[in-house]
Amino acid sequence: MVPNKFPALHVEGKENRVGEGIYDRMNGVGAHEVFIENPDHNLTLSSLPLKSVEDTLWAFHQRMTDLKQDNRFKYVLIFKNEGDEAGASLEHSHSQLIALPIIPHLVQEEIDQSREYYGYKERCIFCDIIHQETSDKNRIISENDEFVSLAPFAPRSPFETMILPKKHESSFLLNNHFKLLAEILQKTLKQIDRVLAMPPYNLMVHTSPFHDETNNYYHWHIEIIPKLTKIAGFEWGSGFYINPTPPEEAAKFMREAVI
Ligand SMILES: [Zn+2]
Ligand SMILES: [Zn+2]
Numbered sequence: 001m002v003p004n005k006f007p008a009l010h011v012e013g014k015e016n017r018v019g020e021g022i023y024d025r026m027n028g029v030g031a032h033e034v035f036i037e038n039p040d041h042n043l044t045l046s047s048l049p050l051k052s053v054e055d056t057l058w059a060f061h062q063r064m065t066d067l068k069q070d071n072r073f074k075y076v077l078i079f080k081n082e083g084d085e086a087g088a089s090l091e092h093s094h095s096q097l098i099a100l101p102i103i104p105h106l107v108q109e110e111i112d113q114s115r116e117y118y119g120y121k122e123r124c125i126f127c128d129i130i131h132q133e134t135s136d137k138n139r140i141i142s143e144n145d146e147f148v149s150l151a152p153f154a155p156r157s158p159f160e161t162m163i164l165p166k167k168h169e170s171s172f173l174l175n176n177h178f179k180l181l182a183e184i185l186q187k188t189l190k191q192i193d194r195v196l197a198m199p200p201y202n203l204m205v206h207t208s209p210f211h212d213e214t215n216n217y218y219h220w221h222i223e224i225i226p227k228l229t230k231i232a233g234f235e236w237g238s239g240f241y242i243n244p245t246p247p248e249e250a251a252k253f254m255r256e257a258v259i
Helices: 052-069 105-121 125-136 180-195 233-238 247-256
Strands: 018-020 024-025 030-037 075-082 096-102 140-143 147-150 161-164 201-206 221-226
Touching: 030 052, 052 075, 052 096, 075 105, 105 125, 125 140, 125 147, 140 180, 140 247, 147 180, 161 180, 180 221, 180 247
Parallel strands: none
Antiparallel strands: 018 024, 030 096, 075 096, 075 201, 140 147, 147 161, 161 221, 201 221
């Protein structure tokens, strides 16, 4: 792990929240780190030795545990941009981490909706989804003892994929099945590479914020979005996404991929 050479946020200093009329301003305080997944320049996360994938996941966990001690940080976002069009500015296979003084809007929205669902059903919505999807099988891509990889019911883009722990787990920090996670992650990426001829993609880890690490309603997961469609006026203007590939078809292609 190394600090990002061109960090989006700076680790020193205070947030210094100030009001400017109706607007709020704060300093870009945070940590921006880069994980070099393997010394070999020619490999990608899907072609690395499995051990390197597992070690990378462990490194995410260790850095997150460490950054949690800094009480300026409320959330750590782990992500990966693969390929130029997905925003990667380095060729060598790497992932990134940004520790933030606020909870990202998208994560907060997922948390709020999950909490609301829990409020009237007393069940975690992600556990319910996993239960239904593993019985239906139509949108399941692969499974092992601890994790499932699936095409979500309403994907924002073709071949959007989610990997979730099968048993309820609110935070990535509670995970201790790194080998099985590495296995399903690498298998999913190999399937994507096979079906879509190594597309650029973005990968994100969504987890509970530090202050609410253990809860009954939010369930950590990995989202993978291959970059196949363009975000244009309709999407920016509406927040709706046009997806030409039904998730059942995407899951079937991925299941049948010879990897
Ligand atoms: Zn759950
Ligand atoms: Zn999510």
